[in-house]
Amino acid sequence: MTPNRRELFTTFIAGAAARFLRAQDTVTVAGKRPLILHNDRPEDLETPVRYFDSWITPADVLYVRQHIPRPAPIDANAYRLAVNGLVSKPLSLTLADLERLPQQTVPATLECTGNGRAFFRPKVPGIQWSRGAIGNLEWSGPRVADVLALAGADSAAAFLEIDGADSGVAATPDFIRAIPIRKAMDPSTLLALRMNGKPIPDIHGFPARLVVPGWNGTNFVKWVTRLSLTASQNNGFFMNPGYRFPKTPVPPGGSASAADLEPIQGMPVKSTITSPEDQASLAVGPQTVRGFAWAGEEMIERVEVSTDGGSRWSDAELSPEKFRYAWRLFEYRWQAEKPGYYTILSRASDSAGRVQPIVATWNPSGYLWNAIDRVGVKVEKKA
Amino acid sequence: MSCKCVSFAVLWAAVALAAGPEQLARGEKEEARNCVACHSLRIIHIQRLSRAAWNRELDKMAGWGAKIEAREPLVDYLVANFGDDKPEPPPVFTEDGSTK
Numbered sequence: 001m002t003p004n005r006r007e008l009f010t011t012f013i014a015g016a017a018a019r020f021l022r023a024q025d026t027v028t029v030a031g032k033r034p035l036i037l038h039n040d041r042p043e044d045l046e047t048p049v050r051y052f053d054s055w056i057t058p059a060d061v062l063y064v065r066q067h068i069p070r071p072a073p074i075d076a077n078a079y080r081l082a083v084n085g086l087v088s089k090p091l092s093l094t095l096a097d098l099e100r101l102p103q104q105t106v107p108a109t110l111e112c113t114g115n116g117r118a119f120f121r122p123k124v125p126g127i128q129w130s131r132g133a134i135g136n137l138e139w140s141g142p143r144v145a146d147v148l149a150l151a152g153a154d155s156a157a158a159f160l161e162i163d164g165a166d167s168g169v170a171a172t173p174d175f176i177r178a179i180p181i182r183k184a185m186d187p188s189t190l191l192a193l194r195m196n197g198k199p200i201p202d203i204h205g206f207p208a209r210l211v212v213p214g215w216n217g218t219n220f221v222k223w224v225t226r227l228s229l230t231a232s233q234n235n236g237f238f239m240n241p242g243y244r245f246p247k248t249p250v251p252p253g254g255s256a257s258a259a260d261l262e263p264i265q266g267m268p269v270k271s272t273i274t275s276p277e278d279q280a281s282l283a284v285g286p287q288t289v290r291g292f293a294w295a296g297e298e299m300i301e302r303v304e305v306s307t308d309g310g311s312r313w314s315d316a317e318l319s320p321e322k323f324r325y326a327w328r329l330f331e332y333r334w335q336a337e338k339p340g341y342y343t344i345l346s347r348a349s350d351s352a353g354r355v356q357p358i359v360a361t362w363n364p365s366g367y368l369w370n371a372i373d374r375v376g377v378k379v380e381k382k383a
Numbered sequence: 384m385s386c387k388c389v390s391f392a393v394l395w396a397a398v399a400l401a402a403g404p405e406q407l408a409r410g411e412k413e414e415a416r417n418c419v420a421c422h423s424l425r426i427i428h429i430q431r432l433s434r435a436a437w438n439r440e441l442d443k444m445a446g447w448g449a450k451i452e453a454r455e456p457l458v459d460y461l462v463a464n465f466g467d468d469k470p471e472p473p474p475v476f477t478e479d480g481s482t483k
Binding site: 030128171 | 420421422423425426429430431432433436439440446447448449467471474475476477478479480481483
């Protein structure tokens with residue numbers, strides 16, 4: 001193409017792109033109530049925290065994180081799961097084969113590794129999640145250990161590699177994850193076929209999604225089509241350098257070499273205030289501060305709330321549901337006696353003695369934000 | 384003035400001159416030409432990054448198949464519109480699709 005023709009062509013493409021964008025100015029995602037739109041192609045959608053008013057998060061408000069475009073919807077009858085690698089008998093399983101295995105149910109919180117990235121300073125690249133890339137779901141399906149037992153796992157296997165039906169565009173890497181065999185064989189680790197009692201919606205990984213309770217959401221691979229046992233850890237982009245954290249903290253804005261990073265395994269202790277909303281106006285009188293708290297593989301033992309910026313703290317009441325891997329809701333009754341501006345904080349502690357920090361550990365990719373949560377409210381005289 | 388200061392002054396002048404409206408328009412065109420094949424532009428426009436961070440992102444995308452020709456105009460355009468000194472964009476919501 002001559003430079004002139006190329007320029008014309010480029011102008012044409014740019015014009016087409018602009019028209020396409022205008023046409024996309026409003027985005028509707030089937031099956032989803034209005035969510036915070038970070039990206040539409042592929043879909044990256046965040047739950048507004050006001051939707052978190054129940055222990056189980058309904059599917060129609062659950063956040064969505066796609067690294068690469070969704071695969072074409074999978075036909076349940078045509079679906080096959082390859083189980084291979086260090087096994088005595090490589091298998092190709094149907095959905096019916098998976099449904100015939102004993103079905104387990106595990107309530108587990110799913111949180112994007114980058115939830116809270118928007119709060120890091122200096123800012124880091126990536127989806128600017130604030131507080132809603134999280135949900136608490138009830139997952140059901142066969143144990144991964146039972147699926148692997150059908151194929152006869154070799155004792156030399158050290159990792160489980162998981163691939164889904166999605167594949168990269170252009171030269172983007174395929175989304176492949178690997179977890180150590182210890183976690184893969186844990187009785188709570190599932191190949192989920194159901195979410196909240198129903199087949200998993202396509203946008204969340206129909207028909208099979210890996211569930212690795214207590215670990216970062218990245219491991220909950222969607223549309224799983226291959227489980228492979230390997231001797232060494234997959235070294236693709238989404239394992240290295242993706243989803244790694246500095247072994248020792250670096251100064252904010254600093255960098256870490258590949259050798260200074262390690263894979264993230266498990267999640268920190270964290271609480272989030274869901275009501276009142278930040279910058280809400282409230283009336284003088286009784287108010288309730290609500291939220292959720294979770295602690296990865298540990299259990300939430302305590303949530304404290306402060307309504308004066310952290311001078312005084314009081315214990316919040318915790319919901320009776322207490323399951324390892326699942327969040328607990330908290331509630332604190334507050335008498336807002338005087339008009340004025342109040343800074344409300346929440347701080348969780350867990351069964352390992354971990355306490356939510358004042359300052360989250362800055363890291364170059366903006367993972368694992370878990371600083372004490374904070375909302376500001378105006379209390380006004382009743383009209 | 385030391386040699387280093389002079390070279391910084393020249394560099395600053397070059398950057399200031401280069402990032403004129405035409406340069407930024409070239410950058411915007413390069414963005415449309417290069418990026419929309421793989422993802423929509425929202426994911427770019429929600430970021431607020433320094434010049435160094437935008438350069439690192441472009442290196443990553445080049446490694447993933449983006450064939451960036453007008454790199455300097457593109458970086459200038461990104462810094463001018465989505466630099467880390469720019470205000471954060473207000474949140475955008477999807478329409479209700481729960482019954483679809």
